[in-house]
Amino acid sequence: xxxxxxxxxxxxxxxxxxxxxxxxxxxxxxxxxxxxxxxxxxxxxxxxxxxxxxxxxxxxxxxxxxxxxxxxxxxxxxxxxxxxxxxxxxxxxxxxxxxxxxxxxxxxxxxxxxxxxxxxxxxxxxxxxxxxxxxxxxxxxxxxxxxxxxxxxxxxxxxxxxxxxxxxxxxxxxxxxxxxxxxxxxxxxxxxxxxxxxxxxxxxxxxxxxxxxxxxxxxxxxxxxxxxxxxxxxxxxxxxxxxxxxxxxxxxx
Numbered sequence: 001x002x003x004x005x006x007x008x009x010x011x012x013x014x015x016x017x018x019x020x021x022x023x024x025x026x027x028x029x030x031x032x033x034x035x036x037x038x039x040x041x042x043x044x045x046x047x048x049x050x051x052x053x054x055x056x057x058x059x060x061x062x063x064x065x066x067x068x069x070x071x072x073x074x075x076x077x078x079x080x081x082x083x084x085x086x087x088x089x090x091x092x093x094x095x096x097x098x099x100x101x102x103x104x105x106x107x108x109x110x111x112x113x114x115x116x117x118x119x120x121x122x123x124x125x126x127x128x129x130x131x132x133x134x135x136x137x138x139x140x141x142x143x144x145x146x147x148x149x150x151x152x153x154x155x156x157x158x159x160x161x162x163x164x165x166x167x168x169x170x171x172x173x174x175x176x177x178x179x180x181x182x183x184x185x186x187x188x189x190x191x192x193x194x195x196x197x198x199x200x201x202x203x204x205x206x207x208x209x210x211x212x213x214x215x216x217x218x219x220x221x222x223x224x225x226x227x228x229x230x231x232x233x234x235x236x237x238x239x240x241x242x243x244x245x246x247x248x249x250x251x252x253x
Contacts, residue, residue: 038143038208044070045136046102047146047165049157050080050117051093051109052227054100056238057152057183059220060248061145062100064210070143073106075135077128077161082117085229095226099219108135119156128164133173142177148251150185152244169253180253181208190243197243206249220245 044065048054054062054074065072074097079086090109097107110131115123136144146165151158162182168174184206190197198211212220224239225231239245 038068042070042143043139043141044072044143044145045141046072046074047132047144047161048076049161050078051076051089052230055096055220055223057244059100059223059245060210060212061250063212063216063219066101072102073139074102076109077115078117079109079111080117086111088229092227092229096223099223099226117157122156123160125160125163125167128160129167132164133168136178137175143179143181145181148182148185152183152185166253181250182253184249184251192241194241194243195246197247201247201249207252208250210248212246217246
């Protein structure tokens with residue numbers, strides 16, 4: 001019993017230390033250069049594959065960057081038309097972004113047969129990269145945020161965005177001063193333990209970490225609730241238990 005009590009105390013202490021470490025967003029970077037990228041006034045582009053990605057996976061990043069004074073815009077590569085709900089899902093995305101603080105003028109949705117919402121279809125990397133680069137250059141973007149090689153859920157459309165950004169980065173085609181942050185994928189156990197994942201996150205390397213306050217978690221949930229067409233029973237459970245509704249750990253390419 002005494003040993004169990006000590007373990008609980010140690011766990012609580014680690015969790016408290018984690019909160020203290022990440023409470024101020026300005027202390028979440030690993031270098032002066034990265035701190036500059038995350039500084040006030042940065043023009044940041046969130047690149048997603050489907051309507052609802054912004055709330056389901058990236059809400060902590062969106063709200064954290066807004067807290068830092070970033071000017072956020074969003075590029076969505078499909079209308080989410082897998083079940084012929086594309087027009088509905090476009091509207092839901094706009095409503096969700098309104099909750100998250102991204103204005104309609106800063107949102108672009110690509111509704112193109114080249115990029116179907118379909119996990120069995122591999123999007124053309126060079127085609128995706130070309131559109132991304134054009135959007136980055138036209139809007140003078142200096143920070144891009146998107147999925148990592150695991151795509152969080154393993155969805156091929158998510159991974160296609162990473163592949164395109166990786167190509168642009170590795171080939172030196174991005175404008176000077178443009179950095180790329182990718183959202184860390186975690187195993188299924190960590191994915192569904194909500195805030196209890198924080199100690200595990202802190203024990204591993206990350207370049208940027210965003211943890212939401214209780215008020216911001218409620219805001220993220222309101223954004224997700226805008227996606228009425230997607231709120232099946234298992235997604236309601238996701239909203240309750242997923243660490244991505246509270247925690248985002250990211251890496252620079």
